[in-house]
Amino acid sequence: GQQLNQSPQSMFIQEGEDVSMNCTSSSIFNTWLWYKQDPGEGPVLLIALYKAGELTSNGRLTAQFGITRKDSFLNISASIPSDVGIYFCAGHPSNTGNQFYFGTGTSLTVIP
Amino acid sequence: GAVVSQHPSWVICKSGTSVKIECRSLDFQATTMFWYRQFPKQSLMLMATSNEGSKATYEQGVEKDKFLINHASLTLSTLTVTSAHPEDSSFYICSAGSPPMNTEAFFGQGTRLTVV
Numbered sequence: 001g002q003q004l005n006q007s008p009q010s011m012f013i014q015e016g017e018d019v020s021m022n023c024t025s026s027s028i029f030n031t032w033l034w035y036k037q038d039p040g041e042g043p044v045l046l047i048a049l050y051k052a053g054e055l056t057s058n059g060r061l062t063a064q065f066g067i068t069r070k071d072s073f074l075n076i077s078a079s080i081p082s083d084v085g086i087y088f089c090a091g092h093p094s095n096t097g098n099q100f101y102f103g104t105g106t107s108l109t110v111i112p
Numbered sequence: 113g114a115v116v117s118q119h120p121s122w123v124i125c126k127s128g129t130s131v132k133i134e135c136r137s138l139d140f141q142a143t144t145m146f147w148y149r150q151f152p153k154q155s156l157m158l159m160a161t162s163n164e165g166s167k168a169t170y171e172q173g174v175e176k177d178k179f180l181i182n183h184a185s186l187t188l189s190t191l192t193v194t195s196a197h198p199e200d201s202s203f204y205i206c207s208a209g210s211p212p213m214n215t216e217a218f219f220g221q222g223t224r225l226t227v228v
Binding site for chain 1: 118146161203219
């Protein structure tokens with residue numbers, strides 16, 4: 001199936017620093033989702049985006065739906081140790097379709 | 113958000129036996145559920161789309177006779193790994209799309225399968 005390109009693949013940052021990651025696709029998506037996965041757990045939805053250009057926040061997290069509808073960005077401000085995990089983007093090509101396509105993941109390590 | 117429950121969380125089985133994994137939507141009805149496989153430090157790989165009342169749709173390269181999917185009700189889909197082998201050991205995760213437009217996916221907690 002289709003896979004989205006996500007970067008960076010991994011990040012090692014100091015506590016308190018800001019984090020940015022992005023996701024790109026070769027095709028247009030109507031929905032962008034960002035998930036966080038802790039080891040041994042299923043992904044948990046962080047932010048959902050439905051319109052091109054939309055900017056949505058959830059606490060220290062902010063995500064944007066790219067204007068071209070082929071990319072999305074996630075920012076985490078003032079990182080804390082519990083932000084550690086793997087972050088996945090996911091795209092939905094149609095609001096009435098079925099499949100969600102996932103990014104390759106960004107592994108985040110926060111150094112206290 | 114919607115709650116999806118997956119059971120069991122982990123299972124160890126002998127090579128050649130079959131294992132059934134359940135995925136339930138607890139507070140909503142899901143006409144469509146998805147089954148993923150995830151290898152360590154890798155992304156989720158879609159295996160199949162489970163459709164209530166009809167046959168599942170399998171992704172290319174996924175053996176439908178090996179990974180049996182049944183979606184008999186609007187709140188339950190099952191994945192049965194038949195004649196399991198050590199290479200089937202993996203983390204299996206299900207998800208369900210949020211009704212009515214399936215615009216978000218909510219995941220179960222995953223099942224760690226180890227075949228010995």
